[in-house]
Amino acid sequence: MRVGLLVTCLNDALFPDAGKAVVTLLRRLGVDVDFPPGQTCCGQPMVNTGYLDEAVPAVRATVEAFAGYDAVVVPSGSCAGSVRHQHGIVARRAGDPGLAVLADRTYELSEFLVDVLGVTDVGASFPHRVTYHPTCHSLRMLGVGDRPRRLLEQVRGLTLLDLPAAEECCGFGGTFAVKNADTSVSMGSDKVRHVLGTGAEYLVAGDSSCLMHLGGLLRRQRAGVRTAHLAEILAAT
Amino acid sequence: MTAREEVLARVRAAVRDAASVERPTPVPGAAGGVELFCERVADYRAVVEQCTADELPARVAAALSGLTYVVPDGLWLDLPDGVRDEPTLSAAELDGIDAVVTAAAVGIAETGTIVLDHGPGQGRRALTLVPDHHLCLVRADQVVPDVPDAVARLDPSRPLTWISGPSATSDIELTRVEGVHGPRHLHVVVVG
Amino acid sequence: MSTFLGTPPFPQAARTALADPQLRQNLAHATHTIRDKRARVVAEVEDWEALRQAGAAIKDHTLAHLPDYLEQLEAALTAAGAVVHWARDAAEANAVVAAVAKAHDVDEVVKVKSMVTQEIGLNEALAAEGIAAWETDLAELIVQLGDDLPSHILVPAIHRNRAEIRRIFADRMAAAGRPAPDDLTDEPAELAAAARLHLREKFLRAKVGVSGANFAVAESGTLVVVESEGNGRMCLTLPEVLVSVVGIEKVVPSFADLDVLLRLLPRSSTGERMNPYTSMWSGVRSGDGPQEVHVVLLDNGRTNALADDVGRTALRCIRCSACLNACPVYERVGGHAYGSVYPGPIGAILNPLMRGVGTDPQVDSLPYASSLCGRCEEVCPVAIPIPEILVDLRAQVVDAHRGSVTPKPEAIAMKGAAKAFGSGRRLGLSERLTGLALGLARRLPLVSAWTGTRDLPPAPRQSFREWWRDDRP
Numbered sequence: 087m088r089v090g091l092l093v094t095c096l097n098d099a100l101f102p103d104a105g106k107a108v109v110t111l112l113r114r115l116g117v118d119v120d121f122p123p124g125q126t127c128c129g130q131p132m133v134n135t136g137y138l139d140e141a142v143p144a145v146r147a148t149v150e151a152f153a154g155y156d157a158v159v160v161p162s163g164s165c166a167g168s169v170r171h172q173h174g175i176v177a178r179r180a181g182d183p184g185l186a187v188l189a190d191r192t193y194e195l196s197e198f199l200v201d202v203l204g205v206t207d208v209g210a211s212f213p214h215r216v217t218y219h220p221t222c223h224s225l226r227m228l229g230v231g232d233r234p235r236r237l238l239e240q241v242r243g244l245t246l247l248d249l250p251a252a253e254e255c256c257g258f259g260g261t262f263a264v265k266n267a268d269t270s271v272s273m274g275s276d277k278v279r280h281v282l283g284t285g286a287e288y289l290v291a292g293d294s295s296c297l298m299h300l301g302g303l304l305r306r307q308r309a310g311v312r313t314a315h316l317a318e319i320l321a322a323t
Numbered sequence: 324m325t326a327r328e329e330v331l332a333r334v335r336a337a338v339r340d341a342a343s344v345e346r347p348t349p350v351p352g353a354a355g356g357v358e359l360f361c362e363r364v365a366d367y368r369a370v371v372e373q374c375t376a377d378e379l380p381a382r383v384a385a386a387l388s389g390l391t392y393v394v395p396d397g398l399w400l401d402l403p404d405g406v407r408d409e410p411t412l413s414a415a416e417l418d419g420i421d422a423v424v425t426a427a428a429v430g431i432a433e434t435g436t437i438v439l440d441h442g443p444g445q446g447r448r449a450l451t452l453v454p455d456h457h458l459c460l461v462r463a464d465q466v467v468p469d470v471p472d473a474v475a476r477l478d479p480s481r482p483l484t485w486i487s488g489p490s491a492t493s494d495i496e497l498t499r500v501e502g503v504h505g506p507r508h509l510h511v512v513v514v515g
Numbered sequence: 516m517s518t519f520l521g522t523p524p525f526p527q528a529a530r531t532a533l534a535d536p537q538l539r540q541n542l543a544h545a546t547h548t549i550r551d552k553r554a555r556v557v558a559e560v561e562d563w564e565a566l567r568q569a570g571a572a573i574k575d576h577t578l579a580h581l582p583d584y585l586e587q588l589e590a591a592l593t594a595a596g597a598v599v600h601w602a603r604d605a606a607e608a609n610a611v612v613a614a615v616a617k618a619h620d621v622d623e624v625v626k627v628k629s630m631v632t633q634e635i636g637l638n639e640a641l642a643a644e645g646i647a648a649w650e651t652d653l654a655e656l657i658v659q660l661g662d663d664l665p666s667h668i669l670v671p672a673i674h675r676n677r678a679e680i681r682r683i684f685a686d687r688m689a690a691a692g693r694p695a696p697d698d699l700t701d702e703p704a705e706l707a708a709a710a711r712l713h714l715r716e717k718f719l720r721a722k723v724g725v726s727g728a729n730f731a732v733a734e735s736g737t738l739v740v741v742e743s744e745g746n747g748r749m750c751l752t753l754p755e756v757l758v759s760v761v762g763i764e765k766v767v768p769s770f771a772d773l774d775v776l777l778r779l780l781p782r783s784s785t786g787e788r789m790n791p792y793t794s795m796w797s798g799v800r801s802g803d804g805p806q807e808v809h810v811v812l813l814d815n816g817r818t819n820a821l822a823d824d825v826g827r828t829a830l831r832c833i834r835c836s837a838c839l840n841a842c843p844v845y846e847r848v849g850g851h852a853y854g855s856v857y858p859g860p861i862g863a864i865l866n867p868l869m870r871g872v873g874t875d876p877q878v879d880s881l882p883y884a885s886s887l888c889g890r891c892e893e894v895c896p897v898a899i900p901i902p903e904i905l906v907d908l909r910a911q912v913v914d915a916h917r918g919s920v921t922p923k924p925e926a927i928a929m930k931g932a933a934k935a936f937g938s939g940r941r942l943g944l945s946e947r948l949t950g951l952a953l954g955l956a957r958r959l960p961l962v963s964a965w966t967g968t969r970d971l972p973p974a975p976r977q978s979f980r981e982w983w984r985d986d987r988p
Contacts, residue, residue, distance in 0.1 A: 093979050095936070100972050102979035109987070121983045126936040134887065136909030137929040143937035151939065175906070226889035227902075255843045259886025261925075264964040266884065268530045271968045272847050273886070302969030327601040330814045334763065335582045337822035344576040346768070347569035350562065350775060363788065411802075414719045414753050434789035447803035448752040448794075452745065470789075474774040479735035480595070482800050485777075485793035490745040493785065494654035494670055495677055495703040496541070497548040503653060503707050504714065505745025505792060 089119045090155035092148065092192070094165045094294070095127035097315075101294040104315035108161050108195060111210075111321040115203055119159065124151035128160075129176060130168035134260045138179040145176045145185050157202060158192040161317045162293050163224025164260075166194035171227060194224055195317055196233040196292060206236045212322045213243030217286035219277065219300070221293040222255050234292055234316055241319060247284040251276075258299035274303045282309055292316045352469025355432035357513055360466045363435025367488020368501055369509040379460070379514055383424065386458050386510050392422035395450055397443025399426060400460060408450060417449060422456035423506075428483075429473045430466040430513070436487040437461060437511060438473055448482055457506040459486075463515040518639070519664060522854030524880035532848040538674055542849050545673045546840045552786025553837060553894070560782070569775045570897040574831035577733075577766055578821060584733040584766045585812065591736030595798025597808040602760075605635035608813045612637060612725060612758050613644045615809055619756055621646065621722050625714075627740060627747040628652030629727030630668060630834055631760050633856040635815060637725070648725065649691075649717050651746035653710050660687040666850030666858060668836035669784055674849050677701040688713050714746065724754035724805065728761045729833065730776060731810075734769045737797045738810070741780060741790050751794050757805035762813050764821075764830040776833060779896035784835035816869030825907040826868040831897040832861055838891035838901060844884060853881065860891035864904045872908065873915025882908035939980075 089112070093105040105121075112119040128148055132141035148169070152158050160166040169192040177185035199205055218238055224230045238246050257263070257273025264270075277300060281289050289304070289311055291297050301313035324332070355363075357373070364371040374382050379400060393412065394405030406412070406420055426444035427437045437459050439445045451457050467473050477483055490505030501507060522528055532538060557563050577584055589599045602608035616624055624641065626632065626648050638648040638659075650659040657672040658665050661683040665671030672680065681701040688695040693713045699705060726747070730739040738759055740747045751757060767776065781790040799808050820826055839845045839859030850858030854877050857865045863881040872879050882905045885891075891901040916926070965971065977986070 098979040100975065102975050102977065102982055105979040106982060109983075121980070123980060123984070124939045126939045127932075129936075132929055132932065134906060134909070135925070135929065136882075136906070136911075136913035137926075137933070138910045138913075140929045140933035143933050147936060147938050171903075172906070179910075222886070222888035222890075226893055255886050255888035255890070257843070257886055259888070262883065262886045266526050266529060266844075267964040267967065268526070268533050269844055269847055269884075270886070272533055273843050274969070298972055299969065301972065302965070305970040306968060325601070326603050326607055329603055330601050330763065330812065330818070331582055331585065333814060333818035334585065334821065337818045338579055338581055340824075341579045341827065343579050344572055346576045346772075347572040347775070349771075350565050350569045350778075352774075352778070353561065366788075367791070418715070418719060431789070436789045441800075441803060448748065449804075452748050452752055470778050471774040474771055474777075477770075479732060479737040479770040479795065480797055482797075482803055483793075483795040484748070485789065485795075487787070487789035487791050489791070490743070491791050492653045492707055492744045494652070494657070494672060495675075495680055495706055497545050497670070498703040500704045500707045502704075503711055503744035503746065504651070504718070504749050 087156045088154060089117050089157045089159055090152045091119050091121050092125060092128065092152065092158050092160045092165065093121065094160065094162045096294050096298070097161060100298065101315065104161055104294050104317050107315065107317035107321035108159065111208060111317055112159070115205060115208060117203070122151040122155070128165045128168045130165055130172060131260055133168065133172045133175060138176060141176050142180045145173055149185055149188055152188055156191060157198065158188055159195060159198045160192060161195045161315060162295070163194050163221050163228055163230060164293050164295060166192055167223040167227035194228055194230055194292065196230050196237055197228070199237060200233045207240035208237065208320050210320045210322050211242035212319050214288055215245045215247055215286045216288045216290050216319065217247045217249045217281055217284040219249055219256060219289060219291040219296065220252055221291050221296045224292050225253060237320060238290070244319070247286050249284055250280045256296045256300055258296045263299055271303070274299055278303045278307070278309070281311060286311060289313045290316055290319055349471065352471045353433040354468050356468070357432070357463050357466050360430050360432040360435060361513060363432065364488070364511050367435060369488045369511055371511045371513070373513045376514055379512065382512055383458065387422060387424070390421035390456060392424055393417065393420050393450055393454065394424050395444055395446030398424065399444055408446060414449060414453060417453035420454050422458060423450050423454045424458045424460070425451055427459050427461045427465060429476050430461045431470060431473045432466055433469040434487060436485050438477060439484045439486065440477060440481045441484070442481065448484060451484065452505055455506055456508040456510065458510045458512070461511060461513050463513055466513070518636070519854045519856070522851070522877055524876050525852055525884040526880065528852035528854065529848040532852050537676070538849055539847060541674055541676050542846055545670060546846045549786050549840045553783060553840070556782045556786055556788055560778070566775060566778055567896050567898050570779045571831055573767060573772045573775060574897055575828065577768055578764065578827060578830055581763065581766065581821070584768055585763060587733040588731055588736060588766055589812070591734060592798055592810050595736045597736065597798040597810050600809060600811045602811050602813045602815070604815050608635050608760055608811050608815070609637055609640035611809070611811050612760065613641055613646065615756060615758050616641065616646050616723050617644070619722055623647040623649060623721065624723040624725050625649050625651055625717055625721040625750045625754065627724070627726035627742065627750045628655050629760065630856055631727045631762050631813060632725060633665065635760070635813070637760070651714050651718070651750060653707060653744060656710055656714070657683060660684065660691060664851055665856060667839055668834050668857070677703060677706065680706055684709055692717060718749040718753055721754045723756045723758065724750035726750060726757065726759045728759050728765055729780065730767050730773060731761050731765045732770050732773070733766050735797050737770060737795050739773065740794045743785065743791045745792055748792055748794055751796065752804045754805055756807040758809040758811065760811045760813055763817050780833050780835055783837040783894065783896040819871060820865070820868035823868055826864060826904050828899050829861070829864050829868055829904060831899050832865065833897060835896055837894040837896065841890040841894045843888060843890070844886065853884065860885060860901045864901055864908060867908050872912045879912045882912060
């Protein structure tokens with residue numbers, strides 16, 4: 087099985103450690119993951135803002151980059167959701183059904199680990215207090231359910247603390263975070279309050295975008311809680 | 324073009340290419356009986372009791388003690404002291420009467436609902452609306468498990484009033500208050 | 516009487532609302548209370564998902580065959596003694612109601628709470644004809660007496676707390692009829708009792724009642740009104756004349772379809788197994804209730820929504836308001852920020868669908884009033900894919916402004932992104948991506964919107980693709 091990593095434009099540019107962690111993790115599990123360099127962005131920022139024509143080149147680049155791969159692994163619920171549910175919209179717009187072909191072989195990281203590789207104990211060790219925020223797109227768009235929790239529960243030394251109102255949106259929402267910045271921050275502040283209430287050292291999620299938003303709020307408050315991508319915890323030994 | 328022609332023309336144009344969708348297969352309801360019915364009526368903070376046909380007159384007399392009440396034609400319990408709606412009572416006259424006693428068409432166990440079809444013993448709709456107490460007599464064999472069973476038994480050509488507990492509102496801070504405009508007291512007696 | 520005219524685009528309206536801590540507190544309490552109640556009664560139903568898919572199918576089937584069902588409804592209503600009117604828009608519908616009132620020489624009507632009559636501005640239209648329209652739902656009464664605007668579909672005064680309501684009753688009831696008792700406290704039961712007394716004289720004397728309808732059954736001509744307080748029954752039963760304004764999307768084919776919808780609606784709306792009162796009537800019933808019955812079938816933009824291949828499913832909406840209560844945006848900003856009688860997620864799609872995009876910046880801002888978190892779709896009893904429709908409407912908004920002589924910075928940035936993201940290799944994106952992202956941020960008014968309250972992440976030493984290419988172990 088040829089496995090390609092769709093690292094996402096955000097991880098590529100701003101959170102490379104999340105991408106590196108996926109590589110470390112998958113290699114440890116015996117998967118020779120590849121990074122096709124033709125990839126750019128899944129197209130989600132454009133689609134979600136209404137720029138369908140502008141999304142076509144990005145979607146095409148993504149589809150072409152992963153043409154030879156049996157499985158596409160994405161360390162992001164949101165971008166995996168974009169490939170699965172939005173590439174079809176762009177394909178219709180462009181009149182090119184070929185732009186929607188990745189939908190059936192694209193997996194969010196926790197889905198790939200649990201459903202394709204069949205593992206929940208990935209051999210990780212992370213002796214810290216952690217709380218997990220299930221991001222909206224992983225939870226409701228993809229339906230990853232409790233897969234991330236099951237993975238975290240097997241990590242040696244990790245104390246998983248329940249996050250109150252966990253299923254509430256953090257308020258990131260792509261360009262929502264700047265178009266409706268006040269509402270976005272209000273939502274994020276409530277999430278941060280819940281995170282701080284858990285006493286966790288780390289806030290973990292499967293989407294760097296949400297973590298960028300929440301991490302930005304946490305840093306501004308000098309709250310001392312660090313953010314980490316799910317992959318970074320699962321890669322830790 | 325008349326408004327009718329134009330609206331219909333717009334509708335036709337709008338759905339010309341819409342895919343047809345099959346009507347759904349029935350979704351079965353729950354399976355409760357009289358016990359559940361009584362529990363669920365009580366959940367609405369209505370008064371509910373069960374009795375035999377022999378016990379009924381005494382129960383009704385107790386429930387109506389001290390109240391003036393109107394009795395619709397055709398009620399299967401004889402209540403000679405009740406006010407009749409004959410000649411038709413005005414809304415103001417009804418407003419001066421404390422209570423009304425009626426039969427029902429159907430009781431729904433799952434939701435604790437009584438349905439009136441305003442047939443014999445149930446009166447026209449205003450009778451069960453203006454007085455502040457509604458005493459409703461439901462025969463045990465009129466209780467059906469869930470909403471689908473009730474819909475199957477009812478005739479839409481008749482006016483229908485579905486009643487689930489006393490009049491209520493949650494408009495102020497979502498605090499439930501029983502009793503706004505409809506009867507503030509609902510008393511259901513299940514017979515048999 | 517207040518109107519929604521002049522509401523600014525959503526982000527500005529939201530900012531104002533967010534600055535009101537009392538409003539935030541009232542909203543959070545109310546939305547969470549109903550949310551929890553809904554969750555409890557939905558969990559009781561064995562196969563809720565099958566029920567909501569059945570609800571969706573009933574509505575989709577009806578919409579696909581709407582011309583036939585509308586004509587069937589008209590025929591059934593007429594056969595049952597009702598007079599059927601058709602209205603292309605608000606003005607035509609309002610004119611029908613005013614004409615009926617005038618024909619009976621009345622200067623007041625009593626109203627059942629109805630979204631559609633708010634949508635068409637019926638009260639204002641009747642007032643212009645010298646006819647007072649009394650709202651009789653407790654929350655609508657609070658809104659009307661307070662010269663306020665509704666902010667929720669189910670609980671229009673959700674933004675008011677008990678102290679505010681007591682003040683409105685004490686100050687304003689006298690001018691509209693029976694005054695509030697002198698010793699009125701802010702206990703909800705006392706406030707409700709004051710409303711009962713205030714409105715009862717109006718119910719008893721009213722000659723003309725006005726309603727909407729939750730459902731209209733094509734085969735039998737049966738209209739359905741679902742309510743809690745009994746004010747609906749009063750308006751539907753006591754007056755001599757009844758006018759019901761019904762949106763054309765309210766039709767269902769058969770009486771049996773109500774079985775599904777009456778299981779879905781109360782649980783989703785008030786979080787009850789069943790609402791206190793549901794009235795069903797088919798035209799005129801001799802000796803019982805209004806002896807003159809009018810039904811106005813209204814378009815007012817519904818056919819625009821119906822013609823939208825993606826947005827059509829929004830017309831499944833049964834106005835339960837579960838999506839409002841579930842929405843993290845609505846919970847924080849309330850209904851007024853949406854500038855319409857239809858607020859929240861459903862309003863963010865219905866308003867643009869019915870009114871069209873590309874002309875009014877307020878309407879154009881609504882599809883963006885969502886983080887696309889998906890809770891609305893999850894709780895919708897007829898499974899309307901609200902996030903998908905929001906995204907489609909965003910594309911419609913963007914497309915409506917394509918070719919503008921003064922493109923927005925956002926449009927220019929997106930064009931730049933399209934080019935940059937066209938090919939990773941050819942553009943040598945690897946080295947430029949971080950710079951590009953930050954460059955994008957600077958082209959938009961992004962940076963200040965972000966950094967006002969949030970730190971930007973520190974730029975990494977190298978991008979992932981640089982690491983993969985150069986330093987991968």
